[in-house]
Amino acid sequence: MGEVSASLDDLPIRDDLRGMTPYGAPQAMLPITLNVNENTHPVPQEVADDILDAVALALRDVNRYPDREFTALREGFAEYLGYGLTRDQLWAANGSNEVLQHVLQAFGGPGRSAFGFSPTYSMYPLLARATGASWIAGHRDQDFSVDADSAAAQVEAADPDVVFLCAPNNPTGTPMSIDVIEAVYDAASGIVVVDEAYQEFAPRDEGSALMLLPGRERLVVSRTMSKAFAFAGARVGYLAADPAVIDALRLVRLPYHLSALTQAAATAALTHADTMLRMVDEIVAQRDRISATVEALGYDAYESWTNFVLFGGVEDSARTWQALYDAGVLIRDVGIPHHLRVTAGTEAETTAFLDALASIGSGS
Numbered sequence: 327m328g329e330v331s332a333s334l335d336d337l338p339i340r341d342d343l344r345g346m347t348p349y350g351a352p353q354a355m356l357p358i359t360l361n362v363n364e365n366t367h368p369v370p371q372e373v374a375d376d377i378l379d380a381v382a383l384a385l386r387d388v389n390r391y392p393d394r395e396f397t398a399l400r401e402g403f404a405e406y407l408g409y410g411l412t413r414d415q416l417w418a419a420n421g422s423n424e425v426l427q428h429v430l431q432a433f434g435g436p437g438r439s440a441f442g443f444s445p446t447y448s449m450y451p452l453l454a455r456a457t458g459a460s461w462i463a464g465h466r467d468q469d470f471s472v473d474a475d476s477a478a479a480q481v482e483a484a485d486p487d488v489v490f491l492c493a494p495n496n497p498t499g500t501p502m503s504i505d506v507i508e509a510v511y512d513a514a515s516g517i518v519v520v521d522e523a524y525q526e527f528a529p530r531d532e533g534s535a536l537m538l539l540p541g542r543e544r545l546v547v548s549r550t551m552s553k554a555f556a557f558a559g560a561r562v563g564y565l566a567a568d569p570a571v572i573d574a575l576r577l578v579r580l581p582y583h584l585s586a587l588t589q590a591a592a593t594a595a596l597t598h599a600d601t602m603l604r605m606v607d608e609i610v611a612q613r614d615r616i617s618a619t620v621e622a623l624g625y626d627a628y629e630s631w632t633n634f635v636l637f638g639g640v641e642d643s644a645r646t647w648q649a650l651y652d653a654g655v656l657i658r659d660v661g662i663p664h665h666l667r668v669t670a671g672t673e674a675e676t677t678a679f680l681d682a683l684a685s686i687g688s689g690s
């Protein structure tokens with residue numbers, strides 16, 4: 327005791343993990359936390375009551391291992407998603423991060439590669455490298471969009487084993503149209519994952535990549551309950567794909583990876599999808615209010631189909647981030663110079679952010 331502990335370098339750690347830094351969005355206890363794109367609205371009371379009943383029931387059998395195939399939950403997801411999906415096309419895990427990890431364990435791994443259009447979700451390279459796969463960063467246009475021709479050409483040239491299309495994209499909010507996804511699928515020889523973590527915040531009349539699934543056995547569409555469903559703390563993500571892909575994921579998952587309590591809670595929450603999603607319109611309204619107000623303050627807001635806004639024109643993003651922090655508002659410096667990202671909160675939280683931003687001066 328009292329000795330200086332060893333550093334990672336002193337350990338016989340895998341060579342390919344040396345020098346890596348773990349995912350580390352700050353978890354500061356500030357009054358207003360708008361930094362990790364959570365849904366800041368609590369689960370409605372009537373839904374929470376039902377979830378509690380379901381969990382209480384599951385607790386009676388918690389001495390037994392849970393249903394390894396989480397059958398009821400997969401049926402719930404198939405029904406929620408629609409598009410004629412059936413439970414043999416559904417998979418779930420502890421957050422979509424674990425779902426994506428399963429995909430990479432099955433289709434990535436040593437000697438293989440994964441690809442995404444940068445900047446994109448920061449966990450993709452970490453998840454890929456943790457399985458021993460390399461990460462290839464493609465590029466986007468100045469406004470963070472990517473068109474079908476450029477996307478297909480980049481994917482064809484890189485020929486990765488797994489492509490990640492974050493649609494809409496985190497951290498930029500950028501939409502991705504169905505024709506880009508189709509073009510990338512045709513150009514790819516490997517698995518194409520469309521990460522629709524924020525799909526519920528996109529305009530309702532815009533289609534999901536789920537419509538492309540028939541006849542495309544290398545296509546995977548992932549979703550999460552963490553955002554629109556206000557269920558981040560429960561850790562539930564899922565995907566839809568060809569049943570053969572699901573069979574491949576069974577090879578790499580841990581037995582009983584979804585606890586009986588998680589299955590019960592998520593299945594109960596899904597039966598209240600309409601109520602759970604009630605807040606989406608309110609969040610979209612706050613998102614659009616953020617975009618309009620930061621523009622009026624002299625910043626540049628990027629088009630967003632998500633529950634957050636990336637804004638540019640920030641003279642010194644570290645200084646602005648710190649000034650907001652000091653005012654009790656936590657947002658995210660995503661590492662894009664002169665840009666910051668903020669999650670749309672409740673009306674009161676959003677007002678607190680906008681007031682704080684206004685009080686620290688305008689964009690460059």
Ligand SMILES: Cc1ncc(COP(=O)(O)O)c(C=O)c1O
Nearest residue numbers: 421422423447496523550552563
């Ligand atoms: C694009 C994207 N995918 C996946 C996730 C992971 O979500 P979870 O593991 O909570 O389902 C996030 C979380 O922020 C995300 O932004």
